[in-house]
Amino acid sequence: MNPIELQRSAPDADRLVLRLWIPKTLFWFQGHFPQWQVLPGVAQIHWAMTYSESLTGDLRYHSVDRVKFQTPVMPDSELRLELHHEAARQLLHFCYYLVDGESERVASSGKIKLCR
Template sequence: MKTKSTFSTLFGQNEGPEILAESTSADNAVLSLYVSDKLSWFDGHFPQQKVLPGVVQIDWAGKIGKAVFAGDRVFSQLTNIKFKSMVLPDTRMTLELRFNAEKGTLAFHYFNESDSFSTGSFKFIPS
């Protein structure tokens, strides 16, 4: 199982969130994240108001979820994606991941005290 110190290997420099804290179990993970204004994803994405692209949120959830839960399974499907609020630079948020090993599904939810940013689900199948 991955720990805070090894999550950084999932992302290139200035491409991933700073992981402030994490708690994992066999089917659930909760990570406290900081989204720095230094991330490369903010460059050129809405220059008047920098916003973290939704595809990046999906990528982060998928990479972290696969590392923690899916192991050798391969990505098959993405469903129920909803973007509810914009993630701006210098945002603190929580990523909650729930894995159903029997179905191979990984649900994600990004949120903080005041906003729900995005939700969705991945399907992983045996390789």
């Protein structure tokens, strides 16, 4: 259900950066869409919440704000995920970058409001 984690770093106590491999065998691609597989946005939000647990502790999902899906994520892609926990505002910022060799472009980004 989760991608393959290639690398993880924590530049600060409130930030996490991951490199992820998105294999075509992931559950999320089944039936989405049969003729042109694309990673669903709900998977990207789910992964942001899952990987952010080391930053957010016992905070839970409340709502999603300002999510933009800019570039479709296809099977067998590499992503870089940046997470930033803004504790004072109980916000989790996320941004997925599609990695293509030395270049990157934004795949999706947004904010997740957290609560206790």
